[in-house]
Structures are given as structure tokens and as C-alpha cells.
Amino acid sequence: MNADTPDTPGTDTSDTPGRVVLLTASHRVAPGLLSWPAWRTLHAADLVLCADEAHPQLPYLREAGVAVEIAAPTARELVDACAGGRTVVLVAAGEGDGALTDGLARMAGSGRVAMPDLELLPGSYDLPGARLLDLVEVMDRIRRECPWSSRQTHEGLAKYGIEEAYELVEAIEDGDRDELREELGDVLLQVVFHARIAEEHEEEPFSVDDVAGTIVEKLIHRHPHVFGDERAETPEEVKAHWLRTKAVEKRRASVTDGVPLGQPGLALAAKLASRVRTAGLDVALPAGDGIGYDLLALAARAEAEGVDPEAALRAAGRAYRDAIRAAEGQGAPDTVEG
Numbered sequence: 001m002n003a004d005t006p007d008t009p010g011t012d013t014s015d016t017p018g019r020v021v022l023l024t025a026s027h028r029v030a031p032g033l034l035s036w037p038a039w040r041t042l043h044a045a046d047l048v049l050c051a052d053e054a055h056p057q058l059p060y061l062r063e064a065g066v067a068v069e070i071a072a073p074t075a076r077e078l079v080d081a082c083a084g085g086r087t088v089v090l091v092a093a094g095e096g097d098g099a100l101t102d103g104l105a106r107m108a109g110s111g112r113v114a115m116p117d118l119e120l121l122p123g124s125y126d127l128p129g130a131r132l133l134d135l136v137e138v139m140d141r142i143r144r145e146c147p148w149s150s151r152q153t154h155e156g157l158a159k160y161g162i163e164e165a166y167e168l169v170e171a172i173e174d175g176d177r178d179e180l181r182e183e184l185g186d187v188l189l190q191v192v193f194h195a196r197i198a199e200e201h202e203e204e205p206f207s208v209d210d211v212a213g214t215i216v217e218k219l220i221h222r223h224p225h226v227f228g229d230e231r232a233e234t235p236e237e238v239k240a241h242w243l244r245t246k247a248v249e250k251r252r253a254s255v256t257d258g259v260p261l262g263q264p265g266l267a268l269a270a271k272l273a274s275r276v277r278t279a280g281l282d283v284a285l286p287a288g289d290g291i292g293y294d295l296l297a298l299a300a301r302a303e304a305e306g307v308d309p310e311a312a313l314r315a316a317g318r319a320y321r322d323a324i325r326a327a328e329g330q331g332a333p334d335t336v337e338g
Contacts, residue, residue, distance in 0.1 A: 010286040017116040018082030020104075021045070021089045025057060025123040032060030038123035042066045042089055047081055049073060050091040057091060057123075075103025082116035136208055139192045155193055160188045173314065221245055243278060255279045265292075265310040269299035277304065 021041055051072035061068050081088050107113045142149045164186045171179035195208035222245045225232035232238045255275040276283050287295055302309040
């Protein structure tokens with residue numbers, strides 16, 4: 001503490017108790033980017049304290065002319081420093097100071113001390129999406145320090161991306177909000193994990209920022225009715241905008257370009273039927289015998305009727321599963337045919 005602190009700790013030198021301001025700042029916001037109330041309070045304070053000499057805000061505070069004393073006062077010392085109506089700002093460390101706040105609470109609860117006004121002043125706030133920065137930071141450390149994660153490749157992780165996508169779909173169809181939140185996180189992890197691996201490519205590295213930048217540019221370009229001068233008042237008009245801009249971007253020679261053949265069969269058949277219908281092509285379904293051609297015809301029919309054949313089959317499969325479980329609950333037969 002400096003010389004302005006009262007000489008006799010533990011005694012009040014004035015009937016005016018003053019004010020303690022606990023200044024916090026989000027570590028997800030660049031240091032020095034503080035709110036106007038925070039800067040105003042810092043400049044007007046009689047004393048500014050910080051227990052962490054390596055606090056990231058300190059260089060910016062000092063550059064702005066705010067004198068900061070490195071000190072870790074006790075609750076008693078902090079209260080005494082406010083005597084005479086003084087304002088003391090405490091720049092909080094990232095982990096906080098539980099001992100100090102507990103001490104202030106005990107003093108206030110004793111009823112024997114004239115307590116200063118206690119104020120919590122957020123100097124900066126998290127913007128929407130700020131926790132994504134935490135995810136990137138955690139993923140970076142895991143990639144560097146985890147024996148398993150540090151050895152993973154795009155190819156090795158591919159199967160997990162498929163699994164997580166299906167688990168997300170299941171959570172959506174189940175209507176389970178907790179599962180939905182968790183599965184969205186698992187899918188997001190796959191994106192961040194792959195982006196972190198991509199940073200290490202010797203010839204063509206890219207980062208999660210590049211991934212985000214690419215999709216932002218794509219979304220803006222494909223929504224001229226939102227970010228440009230075009231108009232779209234119905235979902236059909238929006239889809240038309242999307243297809244036009246996508247066609248210009250991709251410059252595909254065939255409507256089948258970009259359709260992944262490795263996707264589930266019903267989804268593949270429906271996607272091809274959708275491309276044909278959207279392009280206005282007159283292409284008859286191939287003639288053939290067997291279940292495959294029957295399923296192709298059913299998938300094309302479902303797509304034309306606005307039904308997702310994969311989702312419809314999953315729903316039927318769930319009903320079948322429930323029927324199986326109900327049958328099992330009535331007791332299994334004594335013999336099972338092999």
C-alpha cells in the first residue's frame with residue numbers, strides 16, 4: 001500500500017467510508033479494450049491496486065496515465081484505504097481473490113465496521129461466440145500435450161465426424177434438448193480439431209479463422225437479399241437465390257457434381273432426384289429389377305413429395321425397435337430359429 005493509506009490500520013479516520021470498486025475484464029477481449037465507465041472510474045479513483053504484476057491490462061492502464069500500485073491488500077487494509085470518502089479500484093486477477101471477498105463479507109456481517117460502498121464493475125463483456133475462443137485455446141493445448149490427440153490425422157478422425165453427425169441427428173429426432181446441446185458440441189469439436197490439424201500442413205496450412213472466414217464470405221455472397229440489394233420474401237425465393245449464386249461459384253459441368261457418392265443410399269438417391277428436379281431435367285429413372293431399383297423409385301417419389309426418405313425410414317425403424325422391445329418385455333420364446 002502507498003503512503004496515502006491511513007497510518008493506523010483497523011481504525012476509521014472519517015465518517016465517510018468511501019467506495020471499493022472491483023474491476024473485472026473478460027480475458028476473451030483484447031486487453032485495453034475497456035468500457036467508458038471503466039476508464040472514467042480508473043481515472044477518477046484515488047487509488048488503483050492490482051495483485052498481479054503480470055496482469056495483461058496493466059501496460060494499457062499505465063499508457064493511459066492510470067497509476068497502478070502492485071499490492072494484495074487484506075480486507076481490513078482495503079477498507080481503511082477508503083476512509084475519508086476515497087475510491088479504491090481493485091483490478092481483479094483472472095482467478096479472482098476469494099480470501100479478500102470473504103474477508104469483506106465477514107467485516108460487513110459483523111456490523112461493527114462502517115463499510116465502504118462495494119461495487120462490481122465489468123470493464124468488458126464477452127461478445128456472442130466468445131466461448132469459441134476458449135474452445136480453440138483448449139484444442140490447441142490438447143493437440144500439443146495429449147499423447148492421443150497429438151497423433152491424430154484428418155483420415156483417422158473421419159469416422160468420428162460421421163458418427164457425431166448421426167448422433168446429432170438422433171438427438172434432434174428424439175427432441176432431447178440436453179443431448180442436442182452436447183451433440184452440437186461434439187460436432188463443433190470435430191471442426192475445430194480438423195482445423196487445428198490443418199495448421200500443421202507444410203505446404204497448404206489453414207486455421208480455424210480461415211475456415212470461419214470462408215463460410216462467412218459464402219453466407220454473405222449467397223444471401224444478397226440480406227446483405228445486398230436483392231429481395232426475397234419467401235423461402236422459395238431464398239432457395240432460388242442460393243442455387244443461382246452457388247451455380248456461379250461452382251461452375252459445375254453436371255448437376256451431379258458435388259453429390260458425395262459415399263452417403264447413405266436413400267439420401268444419395270433423394271439428392272440426385274432433387275438435383276434433376278431443380279435443374280428442370282427430364283431424366284427417367286433407370287429400369288431394372290431388384291430391391292435397389294425399387295428403393296430408388298421410392299426415394300425419388302419421397303423427394304418429389306417433400307419427404308426425407310432417410311428420416312422417414314429412421315422413423316419407421318424406431319417404431320420397429322419399439323415393437324421389438326415391447327415383444328421382448330412379454331417374454332422371449334423358448335426356442336429361436338437359427
